Amino acid sequence: MIQTKGYAAQNAETDLAPWNFERREVGAHDVQIEILYCGVCHSDLHQIKNDWFPGVFPMVPGHEIVGKIVKVGDHVKNFKTGEMAGVGCMVDSCQACSECQQGLEQYCQEGNTQTYNNLDREGRPTYGGYSNTIVVREEFVLHISDKLPLAATAPLLCAGITTYSPLRHWKVGKGHKLAVLGLGGLGHMAVKFGVAFGAEVTVLSTSPDKKEAAEALGAHHFVVTSDAAQLKAVKGSFDFILDTVSADHDMNLYLSLLKTNGTHIVVGVPAPYAIHPFSLIGGRKSLAGSGIGGIKETQEMLDFCAEHGIVSDIELIDIKDITKAYERMVKGDVRYRFVIDIKTL
Ligand code: NAP
Ligand code: ZN
Numbered sequence: 001m002i003q004t005k006g007y008a009a010q011n012a013e014t015d016l017a018p019w020n021f022e023r024r025e026v027g028a029h030d031v032q033i034e035i036l037y038c039g040v041c042h043s044d045l046h047q048i049k050n051d052w053f054p055g056v057f058p059m060v061p062g063h064e065i066v067g068k069i070v071k072v073g074d075h076v077k078n079f080k081t082g083e084m085a086g087v088g089c090m091v092d093s094c095q096a097c098s099e100c101q102q103g104l105e106q107y108c109q110e111g112n113t114q115t116y117n118n119l120d121r122e123g124r125p126t127y128g129g130y131s132n133t134i135v136v137r138e139e140f141v142l143h144i145s146d147k148l149p150l151a152a153t154a155p156l157l158c159a160g161i162t163t164y165s166p167l168r169h170w171k172v173g174k175g176h177k178l179a180v181l182g183l184g185g186l187g188h189m190a191v192k193f194g195v196a197f198g199a200e201v202t203v204l205s206t207s208p209d210k211k212e213a214a215e216a217l218g219a220h221h222f223v224v225t226s227d228a229a230q231l232k233a234v235k236g237s238f239d240f241i242l243d244t245v246s247a248d249h250d251m252n253l254y255l256s257l258l259k260t261n262g263t264h265i266v267v268g269v270p271a272p273y274a275i276h277p278f279s280l281i282g283g284r285k286s287l288a289g290s291g292i293g294g295i296k297e298t299q300e301m302l303d304f305c306a307e308h309g310i311v312s313d314i315e316l317i318d319i320k321d322i323t324k325a326y327e328r329m330v331k332g333d334v335r336y337r338f339v340i341d342i343k344t345l
Pocket of ligand 2: 041043044063089158159
């Protein structure tokens with residue numbers, strides 16, 4: 001077994017603290033990565049707090065992982081030691097169902113194996129990237145171009161692919177008016193991709209002080225959602241809303257901002273909310289959702305980012321400051337992703 005250092009929540013009530021654990025030995029089809037950086041996703045906080053469902057504890061969060069390959073199994077074909085690599089939200093899937101065959105492992109009919117807060121196919125708990133090393137089967141490891149600055153690339157493994165995938169699926173681009181609801185880790189990547197794909201991008205935000213930063217990201221317009229006059233001015237105007245909000249919000253209000261035939265795409269996961277049928281019926285609107293992205297598409301997104309010079313805007317933190325980082329994230333006080341420098345572990 002591989003002795004591993006990490007930070008874990010022992011239950012939903014306590015803060016993260018140092019915790020040592022074991023990972024499996026490197027199997028014939030496995031890659032071992034020395035983790036250098038790990039992004040801090042709002043999903044990490046939702047999960048350690050049992051917001052969605054009772055978690056698997058002790059829980060080592062982290063699914064925006066980048067680092068250096070230190071060992072590969074005998075049958076590994078596509079990776080070599082010394083290369084940079086990434087791991088996102090999944091570490092396994094059945095590889096046989098129609099979804100897996102289409103490169104949609106996130107929707108595997110048997111359920112994908114999440115990088116942490118899950119049991120693997122042998123029933124062992126999975127542990128994430130707030131740790132110094134990880135062992136992952138080759139099919140779930142991503143190549144990272146030398147052109148990409150490593151720390152700022154980590155958030156692409158979740159925030160990046162979670163916004164890239166729906167924008168590609170719905171072919172959002174030239175001629176479309178896209179609203180990005182919530183300018184956090186996911187939202188700021190959605191702005192970058194929306195602009196890169198040629199859409200006219202509006203940020204819908206609760207934080208007036210993010211206006212200049214949103215424009216610096218390339219957003220064409222900025223609307224403060226608490227300002228009734230600003231909201232009224234964009235009523236019925238968007239082809240797509242990409243909803244990245246992590247907390248309770250009024251879906252009926254935001255659906256009213258769509259054009260006839262517009263689509264509201266949910267990626268944020270707050271507590272369940274109420275939607276009035278008339279909010280969809282009036283204007284033949286679609287309500288959709290999207291989960292992360294498949295492995296092939298994640299590689300495509302990373303390559304697109306390397307080609308177009310797209311990375312996340314980050315604040316690098318020491319792992320001992322993780323609880324403070326969560327508190328700031330909840331207040332919307334991060335521009336736009338915290339990334340843990342794993343050497344501080
Ligand atoms: P984040 O960095 O905290 O950003 C969320 C943003 O939502 C905040 O910056 C804030 O933006 C806005 N917001 C927060 N509370 C709000 C409220 N009460 N009303 C309106 N807006 C509010 O979080 P994140 O890491 O981007 O994650 C966002 C959500 O996506 C989380 O729920 C996460 O679990 C989920 N997620 C889903 C997937 C998936 O596969 N579907 C993948 C990753 C994450 P403003 O300051 O601009 O208002
Ligand atoms: Zn995430």
